[in-house]
Amino acid sequence: DQQVKQNSPSLSxxxxxxxxxxxxxxxxxxDYFLWYKKYPAEGxxxxxxxxxxxxxxxxxRFTVFLNKSAKHLSLHIVPSQPGDSAVYFCAALGFPFSGNxxxxxxxxxxxxxxx
Amino acid sequence: xxxxxxxxRYLITVTGKKLTVTCSQNMNHEYMSWYRQDPGLGLRQIYYxxxxxxxxxxxxxxxxxxxxKEKRNFxxxxxxxxPNQTSLYFCASSQQGADAxxxxxxxxxxx
Numbered sequence: 453d454q455q456v457k458q459n460s461p462s463l464s465x466x467x468x469x470x471x472x473x474x475x476x477x478x479x480x481x482x483d484y485f486l487w488y489k490k491y492p493a494e495g496x497x498x499x500x501x502x503x504x505x506x507x508x509x510x511x512x513r514f515t516v517f518l519n520k521s522a523k524h525l526s527l528h529i530v531p532s533q534p535g536d537s538a539v540y541f542c543a544a545l546g547f548p549f550s551g552n553x554x555x556x557x558x559x560x561x562x563x564x565x566x567x
Numbered sequence: 568x569x570x571x572x573x574x575x576r577y578l579i580t581v582t583g584k585k586l587t588v589t590c591s592q593n594m595n596h597e598y599m600s601w602y603r604q605d606p607g608l609g610l611r612q613i614y615y616x617x618x619x620x621x622x623x624x625x626x627x628x629x630x631x632x633x634x635x636k637e638k639r640n641f642x643x644x645x646x647x648x649x650p651n652q653t654s655l656y657f658c659a660s661s662q663q664g665a666d667a668x669x670x671x672x673x674x675x676x677x678x
Contacts, residue, residue, distance in 0.1 A: 458609075461607075488669075493671075493672070494671060494672070495571070495657050495659075495669030495670050495671050495672050496610070496657070496669045497669065498667065498668075541609060541610060543610075555600070555612065555667065556612075557602075557609045557610035557611070557612075558609055559607060559608060559609035560609050560610075
């Protein structure tokens with residue numbers, strides 16, 4: 453049973469427009485969420501995170517929104533740039549981290565930003 | 568420079584021939600883990616380690632072993648590799664389990 457779901461395997465967006473990547477989770481014990489970005493032939497790199505005590509976290513062009521009641525989070529990229537084209541993974545963690553709740557990843561969404 | 572280094576980057580081997588993928592981090596992180604990435608399945612955790620001599624199974628530990636004799640190193644061992652272990656492997660380290668630094672990946676093919 454998949455605890456972290458990214459239901460859109462791919463997304464295409466025009467340069468300059470907003471990219472919205474969605475993520476749903478089923479485990480109510482998760483209370484810390486992360487987004488990773490992965491380019492081909494490279495390891496994932498941490499992008500942005502959010503704790504369950506917040507509903508929004510912003511870092512430059514990237515904003516993550518968390519809706520705890522819906523067990524849903526989304527990553528907004530505004531404006532989208534061609535260099536944002538990558539696979540984005542949503543991940544979740546129980547906190548405080550105990551080591552018994554490893555980081556759980558979604559399957560990823562491939563974002564293509566078209567010039 | 569903060570780094571997680573995996574070796575080798577690419578490996579082709581035959582079924583049953585033992586192999587080790589090394590992972591080393593220079594950030595003095597306590598937490599390290601191994602993931603495999605497969606098409607349509609995302610990143611799945613194989614094993615993790617909270618500290619030296621402390622390891623535990625992740626989601627897909629079958630067919631793998633790990634050891635954590637020193638804080639900086641966390642090798643992944645395949646005692647008898649099989650074709651279903653053909654995958655892209657990532658090592659990661661972090662101080663608290665989140666915000667992990669990942670290695671560049673090891674693409675393993677077992678024929």
